[in-house]
Amino acid sequence: MAYVSDNSRISKNRWGYQVEAGMIAYSWTKLLLDQGTRITKYDDAALETASKTGILQLPEGKTAVDVVADYLSEVYKHIINTISKQITEETLKITPLEFWFTVPAIWSDKAQSATRAAAQRAGFGGSFGRRVNDKIFLISEPEAAAITALKKYTSSSMGGSVNVGDGVLVCDCGGGTVDITTYLVNQVLPTLKFEELCTGIGGKCGSTAVDRNFYKLMSNRFGDVFDNLPMKRKSPGSEFMRKFEVIKRDFGHSDEETTFELPLIMILWDPDPKYFDEEERLVIISSDDLRAIFDPVVEQILSLVRQQIIDARNDAGKDIINRIILVGGFGDSEYLRKSFQSSFASNGKITITVPDSPQAAIVQGAALRGLEGLQSTTKRCRRHYGFSWGMLFRYGIDDEANSYIHPFTGEKMTRGRMKWMIAKGDKYTYNYTNSVSITWSYYEGGKLNHSLQFYACDQKAAPEREDDNNVYEVGDIIIDFTNVHLAIFDSKITNGMKLYRLDYELHVVFGAQEGVLKFKATSQGQTIGQTSINFNTVKYY
Structure with missing residues (x-):
């Protein structure tokens, strides 16, 4: 996105390919929607550096959701204009859209919630009282890719057909993230049926990590001269980076050792002609340089795949993965495909395939999900979810520092024990x-908004206590009892105040079709109040 406020020569905001070299623009903003996710060992360590170089930046006064909403609003307008040309505006007005x-x-x-919020603000899903029957759904990228690929390989023998009992690992290598999920094919005819075989894994180590390694190389090689260049000369969309994008996409198709030239206006004192052509203003990089840029990212992805193969073997009790499907923008990289071929296909037991237009495979799968209802019959939970609980005190086990007396029952309790609702896997x-x-x-006269912390843990084994370092807060569930008739609950007078015991059931929907966590509170068979969640906004990078 390029904004008028940053670019005096434009009269309205620019997006996508409208953004020209030299404009101040904001890129990779999608990654900033997930600042609450902790960096894992598979993530790109250069994220921290990139966030300080002006790339993972935000305009003054705008959040990541703001920028993504601005971008998606342009996408929405484009979609509506395109459809209205095909079915007329009158028909479009009465046609619900998914x-x-x-x-x-x-x-x-x-x-995920931030994505949905940005989409709604952009006009999708019947926002602002318009098109109230339109709906928004979310689908995970590897599942969408699996729908496309499995449909193709079960209905066509091109590339070898997929059969019942096959284990298919889908490696979705995008720009910012890599997602790996393995599916077990349960049925091919008359309809395709498949399920998640084991818990998927991933990291923020997509193709933009290659760009960040390239920036790092340039910084190490040319120092402050490169670092202090105006962003319009080196940012995504600049002539310099557009040329690098062409080189990056083509790398791996030839084994020939060669050099590549990238235009960059830069004044260097006594430059090394091996790295910079001062007369033509060209940065020079070699095949060895590209391998050094690619290899750390490729190795991160290969490590993820190796771990998923081990997890699938442990879950199935045997070697079950016989096909790896590479999708996503980076999945089209020949260098990446060759690395997969040499790492996993050399024994002849695993086939590596890349569908036509691997980036489009993901959106095609999302469309097939909506049109034909194709989906994974079961999923594997990616993390543990639960609540911090007050439970009866266990003498000799629980710490006295965590003890308290229950105000209603008078029993000795301990706080901070976890009640896990669903386990990872x-x-x-x-x-x-x-x-x-x-x-x-609840003491009479107090606020009738009840806040309940919702926690998660990504480790294999779920800890018993909330204060374990591996337990983190997803967000606060807000339950509003304002319109609830309190007389239906037990009460007593304590210290001159009326104390109510408000009993209710909290229902958490983990597999909601909308793709986000849903909550509902009920009491005595009736839905009580409104239940929403305020997501945690801790920044980890």
């Missing part, structure tokens, strides 16, 4: 709902 957004499977719940289906009974001690 919008399927693909999101990285590794994304936090907050990031558990299978669940669409609209899978888990419920938990909760008691809230």
Whole structure:
């Protein structure tokens, strides 16, 4: 996105290919939607550096959701204009539309919610009282890619057909993220049926990490002269980076050792002619340079795949993966494909395939999900989810520092123990709902908004206590009892004040078709109040 406020020569905001070299623009903003996700060992370590170079930056006064909403509003206008040319504006007005957004499977719940919020603000899904029957759905990118690829390889023998019992690993290598999910094919005819075989994994180590390594190389080689260049000369969309994009996409097709030239206006004192042509103002990089830029990212991706193969073997009790499908923008990289071929296909047991237009495979799968209802019959939960609980005190086990007396029952309790609702790796289906009974001690006259912390853990084994370093807060669930008739609940007088024991059930929908966590509170068979979640906004990078 390029804004008028930053670019005096434009009269309205520019987006996509309208953004020309030299404009101040904001790129890779999508990654900023997921700042609440902790960096893992598979993530790109250069994210921290990139966030300080002006690339993962935001305009003054705008959030990541603001910028993404601005971008998506342009996409929305383009979609509506295109459809109205085909079916007339009158027909479009009375035709409900479904919008399927693909999101990285590794994304936090907050990031998925932020995506949905940005889409709604952009006009999708019947915003601002218009087109109220339109709907927004989210689908994970590897599942969307699997729908496209499995449909193709079960209905066509091109590239070898997929059969019942096959384990298919889908590696979605995008710009910012890499998602890996393995599926077990359960049925081919009359309809395709498949399920998640084991818990997927991923990291923020997509093709933009190659760009960040390239920036790092330029910084190491040319120092402050490169670092202090105006962003319009070196940012994504600049002539310099457009040339690098061409080189990056073509790398791997030839084994010939060669050099590449990139135009960049830069004044250097006594430059090394091996790296910079001062007369023509050209940066020179070699095949060895490209390998040094690519290899750390490729190795991160290969490590993820190796781990997923081990997880699938452990879950199935045997070697079950016999096909790896590469999709996503970076999935089209010949250098990446050759690395996969030498790492996983040399024994002849695993086939590596790249569908036509691997980047389009993801949006095609999202469309097939909406049109034909194709989906994974079961999913594997990516993390543990649950609540911090007050439970009866266990003498000799629980710490006295965590003890308290329950105000209503008078029993000795301990705070901070976890009640996990669903475990990492558990299978669940669409609209899978888990419920938990909760008691809230409420003194008359206090606020009737009840806040409940919702926690998660990405480790394999879920800790017992909330204060474990691996447990983190997803967000606060806000339950509003304002319109609830309190007389239906037990009460007593304590210290001259009326104390109510508010009992309710909290229902958490993990497999909601909308693609985000959903919550509902009920009491005595009735829905009580409004239940929403305020997502945690801690910044980790």
